[in-house]
Amino acid sequence: MEKINIAVLISGNGTNLQALIDAERDALLKSGTLTLAVSDRPGAYGLERAKKAGIPAFAVERESFEETLEALLAKHKIGLIVLAGFLRILSPGFAKRWEGRVINIHPSLIPAFCGQGYYGLRVHEAVLERGVKWTGATVHYVNAVPDGGAILLQKPVAVLPCDTAQSLQQRVQREAEWELLPQAAELVCQKLAEAKK
């Protein structure tokens, strides 16, 4: 079966991108191939991770972001976009055009602690403030509503009494995000490849 070309969009450290790179190396991700990495921030360390893995990596100007992105996606024949710590919200028009072909990782159990304003460390701060005993991560399809698309995979993670936002973020990433995102990417690539046959 023909592999699906994957573009990964990042804004920062890129540990989720790294999890995808490792999963492709270990053949856990086998129905898709990492083809392109794009950041909306020039200094994002994730770009270095992509380059080290031999994946073409670009920082794209914020002003004309979606226009430039669409051109790169077409040039690299991208079939699936993975938002991996990408902190910019894509326009409803873009989400509509790419419906069923964009997935996102979010660091909570949606519908809790999600939507506009909930990203990165802020999510974990809100979790601790509210005092919930379980949090986790979710991979979902992207639609016009921030964090509103159909849920693909979720995994719970316990909140510990000694947690800080930083320690919770790290545990959610290690115990949930880095496992779920490659699994979800493989699932969706299988589905897209099947539909292409």
Ligand code: GAR
């Ligand atoms: C991850 O924890 C991801 O879930 C979160 O940003 C972090 C990026 O880390 N994404 C969001 O909050 C999206 N709403 P990374 O750059 O090391 O993958």
